[in-house]
Amino acid sequence: MRGSSEAFRFLDKEISLCYFLSILERKKARMEKKTFGVGLFGLGTVGGGVAELLLNENWKSKDYEFVLKKVAVRHLNKRRSISLPSRLLTTNPREVLEDPEIDTVIEVMGGISPAKEIIIEALRKGKNVITANKALLARSGSLIFKEATENNCYLGVRASNIASYRLIESLAYSPSKIEELIGIFNGTCNYILTEMERRGESFSNVLKKAQEIGYTEKDPSDDIDGYDTAHKLVVLLGLTSGHFLPLESLFVEGIRKITLQDILFAKELGYRIKLVAIARRKGEELEARVHPALLPIGRGLARLDGIENGIEIRDETGVEVGLQAPGAGRYPTATAILEDLVCMAEGRKLVSPYQREHLTLKKMEEVETRYYLRFNALDQAGVLAKISGILGSYNISIKAVLQKGERESERSEFVPVIMLTHKAREKDVQNAIRKINSLSVIKGETLLIRVEEGIF
């Protein structure tokens, strides 16, 4: 009896010790749990999603906690998809920048100014910054990364190119350099090109539909003229090479000139038309461009439909990786931002790309690729010979010809003639086209679309 009560007492002691240790453990965990005060600039499509996810319990971790402290907006009384306590909202950026409890700033307001000044000031005050602003990063990436490095702050940019954000860290850390990259980075353009083909509708009709369903802005130029894609390419190259190309130095062409006819001709020749970003390097020479391209049907990026984005990469050791992802949207973008928050909380740092290597951009006129050319030619004997004669004089050889009997109208004597060339130099092709366009047997401007093979 005595022995057993002693045993109980011993057990009691052990239980209390365990209990005490568990309290200590919890206390320690509480003490070690890092809390980050978050200031959000922008509560629109992306900002609304970020706020919603931040307030969602599922993002809570036992090791860290993100507390939304302040949200800067332009209009205090705007109706929003998310309602936040009014004490959180402000129109005064200083209330975020000067709040000592805010150590992390998320910029999802867009535009260049005041976003740039806000990011720089936040970094100089030692605050971590996470941004989705590809337009700003493409213009001022070098400066922003330099400030982040000098001030020892985390800079998260995953959300600036969500098509490739799951690759960004491995690309930035990889010891091997990217040799070739091809990507579809704009969901609006991919949606328009897919719908033109699927519904047999004109560019302008499908663009109108894209605006109605909110896939593009009222002014869609950034998307359809290729600049959004160019911003993402500049940021991606900046992250992987440390070299932020001046935006103006990049060759950028959009999809306005693509007609339904071209989509159907391309299909007949075994291709689909996509707006692509391309980068290729040989040593220190880099080729980087954005334009529509014919891609072989059934392979890699040519298979992507609608707003889907994708990227294919080959590094210098021949390793190939590819990724398909949604190109935009509230939750995909907000998730990329939250992923950056988690990386920051875990103490991971995105490699600072500041001046890692020096690259020289190859002039577009020196680029060599294959071409799809659509001439509007007089339907009479000898015209084809004239066109191919001029192409031949510029060392451009023809791989395939497609001549259609469909005239523009009953009274028109002109028909579309399509030629696919073998590899040729851009400068030669442009000169040859100028000469061909001046022939009396040719009406209007000849359309040129480059042909790419892709990696996969």
Ligand SMILES: NC(=O)c1ccc[n+]([C@@H]2O[C@H](COP(=O)([O-])OP(=O)(O)OC[C@H]3O[C@@H](n4cnc5c(N)ncnc54)[C@H](OP(=O)(O)O)[C@@H]3O)[C@@H](O)[C@H]2O)c1
């Ligand atoms: N939308 C996407 O799918 C997507 C995807 C990837 C990256 N991004 C990038 O994310 C950023 C935000 O895009 P979004 O589509 O969310 O834009 P948005 O819907 O237009 O929202 C912008 C937000 O910023 C606020 N804002 C604008 N100027 C401000 C200022 N001077 N001071 C304080 N607040 C200001 C606006 O306030 P009010 O609401 O009061 O007007 C609004 O809440 C852009 O850089 C964009 O390129 C967007």
